[in-house]
Amino acid sequence: MEFTRRETLAMGAGAALLTVLPFRANAASVDELINEFTGGAAVADSGVDLIAPEIAENGNTVPIEVAAEGASAIMVLAAGNPTPPVATFNFGPRAGSHAASTRIRLAGTQDVIAVARLADGSYARTSKTVKVTIGGCGG
Amino acid sequence: MASGVKPRVKAPSSATAGEVVTIKTLISHKMESGQRKDSSGNVIPRSIINRFTCDYNGENVIDVKMEPAISTNPYFEFEAKIPETGEFKFTWYDDDGDVYEDSKAVTVG
Amino acid sequence: MNFKAMTAMAALLFAPAAYAGGADDDTLIVNDEIEMVTKTAAPEHLDGALDQIISGWHFRADETQQLQTDDFENQGMIFVDQAMDTWNTAEGSEDKSCADCHNDPAESMKGVAATYPKWNEEAGELRTVQMQVNDCRESRMGAEAWKYDAGEAINMEAMIASHSRGMPVDVAIDGPVAEQWEKGKDIYYTRYGQLELACASCHEENYGNYIRADHLSQGQINGFPTYRLKNARLNGVHSRFRGCIRDTRAETFPTGSPEFVALELYVKSRGNGLSVEGPSVRN
Numbered sequence: 001m002e003f004t005r006r007e008t009l010a011m012g013a014g015a016a017l018l019t020v021l022p023f024r025a026n027a028a029s030v031d032e033l034i035n036e037f038t039g040g041a042a043v044a045d046s047g048v049d050l051i052a053p054e055i056a057e058n059g060n061t062v063p064i065e066v067a068a069e070g071a072s073a074i075m076v077l078a079a080g081n082p083t084p085p086v087a088t089f090n091f092g093p094r095a096g097s098h099a100a101s102t103r104i105r106l107a108g109t110q111d112v113i114a115v116a117r118l119a120d121g122s123y124a125r126t127s128k129t130v131k132v133t134i135g136g137c138g139g
Numbered sequence: 140m141a142s143g144v145k146p147r148v149k150a151p152s153s154a155t156a157g158e159v160v161t162i163k164t165l166i167s168h169k170m171e172s173g174q175r176k177d178s179s180g181n182v183i184p185r186s187i188i189n190r191f192t193c194d195y196n197g198e199n200v201i202d203v204k205m206e207p208a209i210s211t212n213p214y215f216e217f218e219a220k221i222p223e224t225g226e227f228k229f230t231w232y233d234d235d236g237d238v239y240e241d242s243k244a245v246t247v248g
Numbered sequence: 249m250n251f252k253a254m255t256a257m258a259a260l261l262f263a264p265a266a267y268a269g270g271a272d273d274d275t276l277i278v279n280d281e282i283e284m285v286t287k288t289a290a291p292e293h294l295d296g297a298l299d300q301i302i303s304g305w306h307f308r309a310d311e312t313q314q315l316q317t318d319d320f321e322n323q324g325m326i327f328v329d330q331a332m333d334t335w336n337t338a339e340g341s342e343d344k345s346c347a348d349c350h351n352d353p354a355e356s357m358k359g360v361a362a363t364y365p366k367w368n369e370e371a372g373e374l375r376t377v378q379m380q381v382n383d384c385r386e387s388r389m390g391a392e393a394w395k396y397d398a399g400e401a402i403n404m405e406a407m408i409a410s411h412s413r414g415m416p417v418d419v420a421i422d423g424p425v426a427e428q429w430e431k432g433k434d435i436y437y438t439r440y441g442q443l444e445l446a447c448a449s450c451h452e453e454n455y456g457n458y459i460r461a462d463h464l465s466q467g468q469i470n471g472f473p474t475y476r477l478k479n480a481r482l483n484g485v486h487s488r489f490r491g492c493i494r495d496t497r498a499e500t501f502p503t504g505s506p507e508f509v510a511l512e513l514y515v516k517s518r519g520n521g522l523s524v525e526g527p528s529v530r531n
Contacts, residue, residue, distance in 0.1 A: 053309060053310075053311045055309070057308060057309040057311065057312045057477060057531040058312075058476075058477040058478045058531045060210060060211075060477055060478055060479070060480060061210045061211075061323075061477035061478075061480060062210075062311075063311045063314070063315070065216075078208050081208055082174055083206070083207065083208070085206040085208065086206055086208040086209065087203055087204060087205055087206060087208070087209055088203070088204040089201060089202075089203050089217075090201065090202040090203070090204070091200075091201055092194075092198060092199025092200050092201060092202060093198050093199060094194070094195045094198045094199060094200040094219055094220055094222075095200050095201055095217070095218065095219065095220065096159035096160065096161075096200075096217070096218030096219045096220040097159065097217075097218040099217065099218065100201065100203070100215060100216065100217040101214075101215070101216035101217070102203075102209060102210075102213070102214055102215050102216070103209070103210040103213075103214050104208050104209060104210055105172070105207075105208050105209070105210050106208075133460075133461035134460060134461055143330065145326055145329055145330055145333075147320065147325060147326045147329055148320070149318075149320035163318070163320040163321060164320075165320065165321075165323060165325070165326050166326070167326040167327065167330070210480060211480035211481070212323040212326060212480055214321065214323065216321075
């Protein structure tokens with residue numbers, strides 16, 4: 001019996017559990033954006049936290065949280081979106097903590113990157129891979 | 140002019156001096172990213188809220204630069220430190236020039 | 249019958265999947281005060297088709313579940329606010345607002361979502377909340393009826409539902425509505441479309457399993473109207489029915505149709521005992 005590619009994929013996905021959109025990256029633009037934010041300064045790989053789901057239930061609304069002790073600003077990028085910038089949180093004198101939560105759109109499986117400007121003027125970054133799935137009949 | 144834009148903010152009505160409180164803000168807005176096309180294949184132009192600020196008694200708590208990747212009906216959660224009795228001012232700035240505001244009074248003591 | 253499609257669907261549905269199996273064990277308490285019953289014994293009329301009825305909340309990822317726990321995190325609540333503005337605005341030839349007759353919805357609308365769809369004796373028909381609202385608008389306000397499941401209508405249904413949260417769903421299935429209940433039950437078990445799927449195929453026989461990346465729920469509607477992450481807005485029951493039937497590749501019934509009113513009554517009754525959650529948050 002013959003199956004179309006779609007049906008074969010659907011069956012395969014049933015066994016493989018998830019149908020995941022291919023990994024996307026927009027490398028050059030991400031590096032430029034980070035350089036612009038840091039002025040070319042060195043960026044440490046610890047000092048900022050990023051909480052994001054491993055598998056996003058829906059790429060249209062993905063909850064994330066960023067935090068960096070004493071940071072004056074945290075920039076968030078979605079490396080695989082058509083345009084990577086997501087948001088830049090600037091903390092003022094009345095900030096109760098240097099953390100914020102929001103919901104973002106992810107076009108496909110990709111790295112979400114957070115870069116923080118810390119109190120002493122240095123920079124830190126972290127990233128998380130978020131898998132974005134295609135739905136079934138929920139559509 | 141974006142229509143039907145409505146803010147919804149959770150802030151305490153009272154606090155102790157120096158207390159750190161959690162603020163949750165929502166606002167209804169399509170956040171048209173500029174990536175979508177209409178049925179004729181024309182790009183629907185970008186039209187988003189591009190900035191959100193929260194001040195307490197005139198001093199800034201948070202100032203967010205927002206891009207099209209922020210989801211429809213933007214949500215922000217953050218913390219603010221309350222020094223004395225006063226008022227929170229929340230402001231959202233739309234691409235089209237509109238400004239949406241909300242405020243919440245807080246009593247200390 | 250399309251043999252290829254059936255075999256593919258059968259293979260897919262019975263494919264072993266490590267994540268398959270029931271819903272999680274979390275508890276839903278909204279705003280630290282509304283305790284929701286999200287799992288309970290199946291109502292008698294199901295006759296053993298299900299042992300336990302489970303809210304769609306349990307089939308969603310932790311992050312999605314979290315969004316429903318606080319009315320200031322639940323994006324659907326912005327639209328409840330908008331409905332409150334409408335509630336207080338006078339409209340139509342009689343220049344009346346909902347508030348003029350119904351005052352504070354927290355009191356007057358309590359229990360409505362729990363018992364609708366319901367028989368209206370005076371009108372002699374089975375009514376959904378939206379149908380009742382439109383009747384008030386036309387007959388008592390002299391205003392125009394709202395389009396079914398669209399903007400203002402769905403916002404208002406969400407606001408009305410929000411005041412029944414925590415109350416058990418309890419729709420009548422006998423008496424004057426018995427015939428339509430049977431009709432709704434019939435539709436639930438009828439296979440539609442090129443894919444020949446009935447509601448029961450996924451929601452009774454395969455809840456807990458995955459269909460591609462979708463974690464199948466029991467298809468309960470105690471959480472409607474629901475804010476879907478997928479389209480970032482409130483969605484009504486009939487629109488959801490349309491989507492499901494369209495996904496079987498069938499010509500679907502229209503929103504507001506008698507078939508969907510009957511189906512809404514039947515599906516709602518499958519959830520008798522679960523708490524009203526609307527507006528809920530789903531994917």
